[in-house]
Each structure stands twice: as structure tokens, then as C-alpha cells.
Amino acid sequence: xxxxxxxxxxxxxxxxxxxxxxxxxxxxxxxxxxxxxxxxxxxxxxxxxxxxxxxxxxxxxxxxxxxxxxxxxxxxxxxxxxxxxxxxxxxxxxxxxxxxxxxxxxxxxxxxxxxxxxxxxxxxxxxxxxxxxxxxxxxxxxxxxxxxxxxxxxxxxxxxxxxxxxxxxxxxxxxxxxxxxxxxxxxxxxxxxxxxxxxxxxxxxxxxxxxxxxxxxxxxxxxxxxxxxxxxxxxxxxxxxxxxxxxxxxxxxxxxxxxxxxxxxxxxxxxxxxxxxxxxxxxxxxxxxxxxxxxxxxxxxxxxxxxxxxxxxxxxxxxxxxxxxxxxxxxxxxxxxxxxxxxxxxxxxxxxxxxxxxxxxxxxxxxxxxxxxxxxxxxxxxxxxxxxxxxxxxxxxxxxxxxxxxxxxxxxxxxxxxxxxxxxxxxxxxxxxxxxxxxxxxxxxxxxxxxxxxxxxxxxxxxxxxxxxxxxxxxxxxxxxxxxxxxxxxxxxxxxxx
Amino acid sequence: xxxxxxxxxxxxxxxxxxxxxxxxxxxxxxxxxxxxxxxxxxxxxxxxxxxxxxxxxxxxxxxxxxxxxxxxxxxxxxxxxxxxxxxxxxxxxxxxxxxxxxxxxxxxxxxxxxxxxxxxxxxxxxxxxxxxxxxxxxxxxxxxxxxxxxxxxxxxxxxxxxxxxxxxxxxxxxxxxxxxxxxxxxxxxxxxxxxxxxxxxxxxxxxxxxxxxxxxxxxxxxxxxxxxxxxxxxxxxxxxxxxxxxxxxxxxxxxxxxxxxxxxxxxxxxxxxxxxxxxxxxxxxxxxxxxxxxxxxxxxxxxxxxxxxxxxxxxxxxxxxxxxxxxxxxxxxxxxxxxxxxxxxxxxxx
Numbered sequence: 114x115x116x117x118x119x120x121x122x123x124x125x126x127x128x129x130x131x132x133x134x135x136x137x138x139x140x141x142x143x144x145x146x147x148x149x150x151x152x153x154x155x156x157x158x159x160x161x162x163x164x165x166x167x168x169x170x171x172x173x174x175x176x177x178x179x180x181x182x183x184x185x186x187x188x189x190x191x192x193x194x195x196x197x198x199x200x201x202x203x204x205x206x207x208x209x210x211x212x213x214x215x216x217x218x219x220x221x222x223x224x225x226x227x228x229x230x231x232x233x234x235x236x237x238x239x240x241x242x243x244x245x246x247x248x249x250x251x252x253x254x255x256x257x258x259x260x261x262x263x264x265x266x267x268x269x270x271x272x273x274x275x276x277x278x279x280x281x282x283x284x285x286x287x288x289x290x291x292x293x294x295x296x297x298x299x300x301x302x303x304x305x306x307x308x309x310x311x312x313x314x315x316x317x318x319x320x321x322x323x324x325x326x327x328x329x330x331x332x333x334x335x336x337x338x339x340x341x342x343x344x345x346x347x348x349x350x351x352x353x354x355x356x357x358x359x360x361x362x363x364x365x366x367x368x369x370x371x372x373x374x375x376x377x378x379x380x381x382x383x384x385x386x387x388x389x390x391x392x393x394x395x396x397x398x399x400x401x402x403x404x405x406x407x408x409x410x411x412x413x414x415x416x417x418x419x420x421x422x423x424x425x426x427x428x429x430x431x432x433x434x435x436x437x438x439x440x441x442x443x444x445x446x447x448x449x450x451x452x453x454x455x456x457x458x459x460x461x462x463x464x465x466x467x468x469x470x471x472x473x474x475x476x477x478x479x480x481x482x483x484x485x486x487x488x489x490x491x492x493x494x495x496x497x498x499x500x501x502x503x504x505x506x507x508x509x510x511x512x513x514x515x516x517x518x519x520x521x522x523x524x525x526x527x528x529x530x531x532x533x534x535x536x537x538x539x540x541x542x543x544x545x546x547x548x549x550x551x552x553x554x555x556x557x558x559x560x561x562x563x564x565x566x567x568x569x570x571x572x573x574x575x576x577x578x579x580x581x582x583x584x585x586x587x588x589x590x591x592x593x594x595x596x597x598x599x600x601x602x603x604x605x606x607x608x609x610x611x
Numbered sequence: 612x613x614x615x616x617x618x619x620x621x622x623x624x625x626x627x628x629x630x631x632x633x634x635x636x637x638x639x640x641x642x643x644x645x646x647x648x649x650x651x652x653x654x655x656x657x658x659x660x661x662x663x664x665x666x667x668x669x670x671x672x673x674x675x676x677x678x679x680x681x682x683x684x685x686x687x688x689x690x691x692x693x694x695x696x697x698x699x700x701x702x703x704x705x706x707x708x709x710x711x712x713x714x715x716x717x718x719x720x721x722x723x724x725x726x727x728x729x730x731x732x733x734x735x736x737x738x739x740x741x742x743x744x745x746x747x748x749x750x751x752x753x754x755x756x757x758x759x760x761x762x763x764x765x766x767x768x769x770x771x772x773x774x775x776x777x778x779x780x781x782x783x784x785x786x787x788x789x790x791x792x793x794x795x796x797x798x799x800x801x802x803x804x805x806x807x808x809x810x811x812x813x814x815x816x817x818x819x820x821x822x823x824x825x826x827x828x829x830x831x832x833x834x835x836x837x838x839x840x841x842x843x844x845x846x847x848x849x850x851x852x853x854x855x856x857x858x859x860x861x862x863x864x865x866x867x868x869x870x871x872x873x874x875x876x877x878x879x880x881x882x883x884x885x886x887x888x889x890x891x892x893x894x895x896x897x898x899x900x901x902x903x904x905x906x907x908x909x910x911x912x913x914x915x916x917x918x919x920x921x922x923x924x925x926x927x928x929x930x931x932x933x934x935x936x937x938x939x940x941x942x943x944x945x946x947x948x949x950x951x952x953x954x955x956x957x958x959x960x961x
Contacts, residue, residue: 436842453833
């Protein structure tokens with residue numbers, strides 16, 4: 114389907130979310146809609162999908178001006194949208210979930226109804242690898258997303274909009290996603306891919322439309338993409354440079370010493386991080402990286418071995434120490450693990466110090482302290498009384514970084530600290546994280562972005578099956594070498610960790 | 612939790628009152644009574660005279676204490692429905708002290724029986740708290756079931772070992788000696804328990820909203836994981852809040868027994884535990900709102916007793932009216948929460 118948007122505008126209160134945007138998506142092409150968080154790309158597509166009504170402008174579908182006033186209308190026109198928040202029901206099977214959306218599916222349709230055969234045929238065609246009887250709750254994130262996509266296709270969509278589909282996927286899952294997106298385009302569908310990742314653009318887009326602050330600022334073919342120029346368009350200025358790490362001092366003392374710990378799936382894992390050093394942790398997802406972070410953070414009890422911080426015991430079996438002021442811990446998924454969503458930013462920023470507050474805490478003083486941190490880490494909204502639950506994912510990450518990184522910790526453990534962040538926000542978090550290494554902190558940083566690891570880390574510890582199988586010098590290693598250690602194909606028996 | 616009582620809250624109260632009046636007028640119309648006259652009669656029977664006012668406040672006292680008993684564990688996310696059982700057990704242990712030392716002077720007996728009542732309620736809450744912390748037993752179920760155990764224990768005692776031998780079949784303990792009777796106020800049946808309840812409510816409000824402890828509870832309720840990450844102990848706070856809650860309900864029980872009935876008897880709670888739970892629920896964790904709602908519910912229930920006698924309306928009609936009150940408050944509260952949520956997503960969703 115050939116889609117053209119003409120002069121679309123939309124305002125929410127004080128915010129001009131979308132400002133006179135012209136946009137085009139052609140059949141058989143993948144159009145990447147690129148922009149930072151809050152650039153208006155999701156809003157623009159929600160306008161196309163009928164979730165919002167534009168204040169000005171009109172929508173042209175296959176050459177005819179149409180009024181899309183609700184998602185129902187959009188679906189009738191053949192527009193489908195896959196959202197960041199999944200809309201499947203976990204306790205139902207894949208087949209039942211699809212049955213729910215069939216417009217002609219009557220409410221009394223039962224589990225054994227014969228018309229489910231049509232759904233089975235559809236699933237066999239687009240998702241042969243997924244069992245229609247599997248419960249959605251048992252599927253991986255990547256699989257859930259492909260079921261979402263299958264659901265949209267079942268409604269005979271001729272245009273598919275995907276809202277930041279790769280944000281929650283592991284690298285392998287992302288590659289599968291890119292393949293299926295290409296297949297959609299080859300079948301003649303027009304695909305719109307909302308993203309802030311250049312990797313998505315590189316992997317599967319034909320055209321790139323760049324949005325910034327509600328306006329369309331660029332529209333170029335993806336083939337001859339000048340990535341630096343696109344980033345400038347997205348961000349509005351040259352991207353913030355994260356300073357290159359200082360050279361590693363081989364004589365620096367050990368600040369974090371992980372001694373043969375067992376915890377969860379961790380199996381006699383050992384690792385050392387020196388003062389001023391950034392050690393990246395790489396691995397295929399599920400190799401035990403998050404458990405390593407949780408064990409160091411004190412969430413996951415250590416069953417054997419011990420962890421030494423600056424010569425003092427931090428973790429050991431049956432040893433529960435209070436949180437150490439010398440340890441900064443940035444867990445994955447901050448909303449779940451690191452913030453109290455119903456409470457104000459000022460309380461969240463004081464979370465680690467609560468036990469030390471006076472009996473009647475001085476809220477003004479907390480707010481002053483919070484305001485300073487909020488300004489330094491550019492958290493939005495910049496209001497210490499705002500509730501943490503109102504914040505977007507990127508601002509939540511910045512909030513946690515502000516709390517954990519502000520008091521010159523000896524050791525930093527950061528688990529996917531930039532997941533879901535756009536370029537500007539990620540650069541800010543990286544700068545504060547790695548800036549600590551310049552001041553002598555030891556930084557242990559878990560990431561799935563191998564490019565970033567090779568750029569910013571001194572050494573990269575590769576994890577496999579709950580142990581560190583190899584520690585590589587980031588300056589000398591290659592993607593191929595990393596990959597072979599991650600998958601285990603480069604492992605010699607009895608590989609010894611550092 | 613929303614701890615303010617600002618203009619938005621006042622507007623909500625006004626809307627709830629309007630919805631409540633409309634609903635109950637409709638109800639009276641349906642049962643063939645003149646709505647305006649009936650509402651007037653309710654007002655008359657609840658606050659129309661000094662006596663009526665006294666009866667209303669009397670009913671509100673244990674309801675307020677039981678609301679606080681529910682609300683305190685709720686501040687750390689625990690849904691206790693055990694106020695009823697804690698009330699019974701507090702009455703039981705407090706009475707035990709009176710039966711053991713019937714001759715003790717008032718200065719000794721009065722503090723001792725109040726302390727024993729509070730301790731009994733706390734003890735009754737300790738078991739579900741420990742089960743929750745040690746074995747992750749759902750506190751709602753365990754407190755609910757213990758309600759029956761406590762009420763039946765009291766029934767057994769007053770029919771059996773503690774029965775007054777001179778009561779001619781009436782199942783109750785001996786009458787409390789004067790030294791064990793909580794003083795009444797203003798020449799009415801209202802007793803010192805009211806002042807105790809109000810003082811405790813104000814104290815708790817201050818603790819919840821102003822102190823570090825209140826902040827700790829807020830954090831652990833909002834995200835137990837993040838709280839424990841920050842070195843706070845969820846288990847300790849669960850046990851502590853459940854104990855405090857139990858003590859408050861236990862006080863309600865012994866105060867009723869000592870001041871109103873003057874002896875331990877089987878049906879002493881009069882539904883205060885359940886009404887208290889509903890009040891705490893409607894107040895959404897806010898102590899000040901709980902005070903207002905407890906007084907309102909107490910007035911309605913007292914009016915029910917009055918109406919039954921004066922207007923010939925079955926007292927169950929006031930139970931319906933009480934239900935309508937809950938529907939009105941919950942409905943308006945839910946509707947406003949939704950309106951606020953949608954306004955917020957509209958603003959942030961860019």
C-alpha cells in the first residue's frame with residue numbers, strides 16, 4: 114500500500130508533538146522512521162493508525178484521501194501496527210490469541226472450533242517454527258514479537274508499522290526480526306520501522322526518514338547513508354563524544370576481586386577489575402551475565418566463593434552485608450529493580466541513604482540534593498517532586514545512573530545501562546559511567562553491544578555457561594574472535610579465566 | 612499513597628456525597644419510602660441530638676481503630692483482613708487480666724488490661740506475619756481464617772470456662788468491676804477509647820507522612836526489590852506493621868468490652884472489623900480520610916439502629932445504605948483516578 118501523509122500536525126497541551134510532517138511509505142519498501150526519544154515518530158504513526166486525530170493535514174492511501182479516525186478503520190484499510198508493549202494474552206495459546214483478533218470471529222468461538230484451521234494455515238505459512246498450542250507466556254520475547262506480527266498479518270495488512278521492535282531483543286533475535294521484515298517487503302507490503310538504532314537501518318531499511326522535535330528533517334535512501342550525517346540530523350548537533358578511555362595502568366591495584374563464585378547459574382566464576390579499569394562483559398544472552406550483576410549487587414545469594422571489594426569482603430555464602438556505599442549497582446530494567454515508581458524523584462535519588470536519614474527527614478533538603486543531580490544528569494521532567502513512574506525508559510536509566518554514580522563509588526557494576534536509550538542519552542550515561550574510571554573506580558559493565566564494548570572497555574570478559582571463558586584485550590580483539598568465544602567454538606578445554 | 616487533603620480531595624468528597632445521596636434516594640424510592648424524608652430521618656437519627664451524636668461516635672470508635680489496624684500493614688503493601696479476629700483476641704486477653712486480678716485498683720488494672728488487649732491483638736497478628744515472612748503464606752487468607760478461630764475461642768470461653776455462674780444461661784463473663792471500666796465522656800456512652808483512637812490516628816498520620824519510617828514503608832510498598840536493594844528489610848517492616856495493626860484492633864476489642872458491654876460476650880465486635888477494613892480501603896491508606904469515613908460509617912450504622920425503632924424501617928436497610936456509601940466513594944475515587952491517569956498519558960505520550 115502506498116501511504117502519503119501531508120502536512121500532519123498534532124499538539125498535546127504545550128507540546129507540538131508533530132509539526133507539519135510529510136511522510137511517504139511505498140509498497141515493497143522498508144522505511145525507517147528514525148529519531149531520538151520524544152522526536153514524535155511514534156505519535157506520527159499513531160496518527161496514521163487512527164489512535165490520535167491530527168490537528169492539521171491529511172492522509173492519502175493508494176492515492177485517495179482517507180479519514181482514519183480509529184484503529185478499527187486503519188485495520189479495515191489494511192494498516193497494522195505492532196506496539197512496543199505487547200498486546201497478547203499470556204495465559205492463552207498462540208492460536209487462541211490470533212482467534213481473538215479475527216474480525217469475523219464470533220464471541221462464542223471455542224477452542225476446538227473448526228475455523229481455527231484457517232489460523233493454523235496462516236501460522237504454518239508465516240511462523241512455521243512456533244507451536245500454535247504453545248502458551249504465549251512460555252515464549253521468548255522475540256517469539257512473542259513474531260506472534261504479534263503474525264497477528265497483524267492475519268488481518269491482511271498491506272502496511273505494517275513496527276514501533277521500536279528491536280529495543281527488547283537480543284542480537285540473535287534482532288537478526289531474525291530483520292530477516293522477517295525484509296520478507297514482508299519482498300511480498301510487496303510497505304513496512305515502517307520506528308527506531309532510534311542505526312543498526313536497524315543498516316540491516317534492513319530501504320529509505321530513512323529522520324524526525325527531530327516533531328519535524329521531518331531528512332528523507333534519504335538507505336543505500337548511500339552517511340551515518341555521521343544522519344546522527345547529526347537526529348540529534349540536531351554533532352553527537353556527544355564519549356571520551357576515549359585512559360590507557361590501562363597494568364600496575365593498578367585490584368579493586369573488585371570475584372573469587373570462584375557460585376550463584377544461580379554462575380559456576381566458579383572468577384574475575385578481577387583494577388582501579389581505573391573498564392571491564393566489559395560479553396556473552397550470548399542467558400550465559401549468566403545478569404546473574405553476575407545480581408550476585409555482585411547482593412540480590413542473588415552467593416553459594417560458594419567470595420567477592421572482595423578494596424580488600425574487604427563484600428559477598429560470601431551466608432554473609433549478607435548491608436549495601437556498601439562503595440558499590441554502585443545499576444541493575445537491568447530499572448523500573449522493576451531500582452526505582453520506587455510511586456514515589457518522587459527526590460526520594461528515589463536518596464534511596465540508598467534512607468537508613469541514614471534523620472528521623473524526620475528534611476524534604477526540602479532532599480529536593481535540593483535531587484535538583485542538583487537531576488540537572489547534572491539531565492533527567493526529564495526536571496522536577497524533584499515528579500513521580501519516578503512517570504518517567505520514560507531513558508530518563509529512568511539516567512535517574513538510576515544519577516543516584517548510583519554520583520558519590521564516587523569504588524566499584525561500579527552496570528547491567529545493560531543503556532538499553533532502550535537513544536544516542537544522546539546513551540552518550541550521557543556512558544560518559545558518567547566511564548568518567549568514574551578516570552577517577553580511579555573499577556567499572557564492570559555488562560552489554561550486548563559488541564561495538565560499544567570494543568570502543569569503550571579496556572578488557573572484555575566473555576561469558577559462557579556461567580563462567581568467564583576468556584578475557585580479551587579490547588584494543589586487540591576482533592568481532593570474529595569475540596563471537597567465537599561467545600558461542601564456545603573457540604574454547605579449548607580447561608580455558609582459564611583471569 | 613495519596614496523603615493530602617487538598618482541594619482535589621475535597622472535590623472528591625463532595626462528589627461522593629452527591630452520588631451517595633442520589634443513590635440512597637433512589638433506593639428509598641424503590642422500597643416505597645419518601646426519599647427526602649428518609650434522608651432527613653437518617654440525619655436526625657445520626658446527628659440530630661446529643662444522644663444520637665454520642666451513639667454515632669460510639670459506633671465509630673472501634674471502626675476507626677480497626678481501620679487503622681488494616682491501614683498500617685497496608686502502608687507496606689500487606690492486605691490484612693484480620694482486624695476482626697485481633698479485636699476478639701484482644702478482648703479475650705484483656706478480659707483475662709480482669710478475671711485474674713478482679714480486686715486490683717484502677718490505676719493498675721486499667722493500664723494492665725489495655726496493655727493486655729493490645730498485646731493480645733498483636734499476638735494474633737504475629738502468626739500470619741511470621742507465616743508471611745518465613746513461608747510466604749498469603750496474609751489475606753491467614754488473617755481471614757484466624758478471624759473465625761478468635762471469635763470461636765471467645766464463644767467457647769463465654770459458654771464454658773469463663774461463663775458467669777449467676778447469669779442464668781446468658782453466655783458472658785462476670786461483669787467487670789468498676790475499676791476495670793473505661794471512663795465515659797460527656798455524660799454519654801462515649802468512652803475514653805475514642806480519644807485514644809483519635810490520638811493514635813494523629814500519631815500514625817504523622818509517622819506515615821513525616822518520618823523516615825513512613826518513607827521506608829512507602830519505598831517497600833512501591834518496589835520491595837528496590838527497597839531491599841537499598842538495605843531496607845521488608846520482613847522486619849511486615850512483622851512490625853502487622854504487630855502495630857494487631858495491637859490497635861486488640862485495643863478496639865478490649866475498649867468495647869471494658870467500656871460498652873462491661874463483660875466479655877460472644878458478639879462483641881458488631882462487625883467493626885469488617886467495617887474498619889472497608890473504611891481503610893475507601894481511605895486508600897490516608898489516615899485523615901479514614902477518620903472522616905469511620906465517623907460517617909459509625910453515624911450510618913447508629914442511624915440504622917435508631918430508624919428501626921422510630922421509622923419502622925428494617926435495620927438491614929441501613930446496611931444497604933452503607934453499601935451504597937461504599938459504592939459511591941469507590942466509584943467516584945476510581946473515576947477520578949482514571950481521569951487523572953488519562954490526562955497524564957495524554958501529556959507524556961509524545
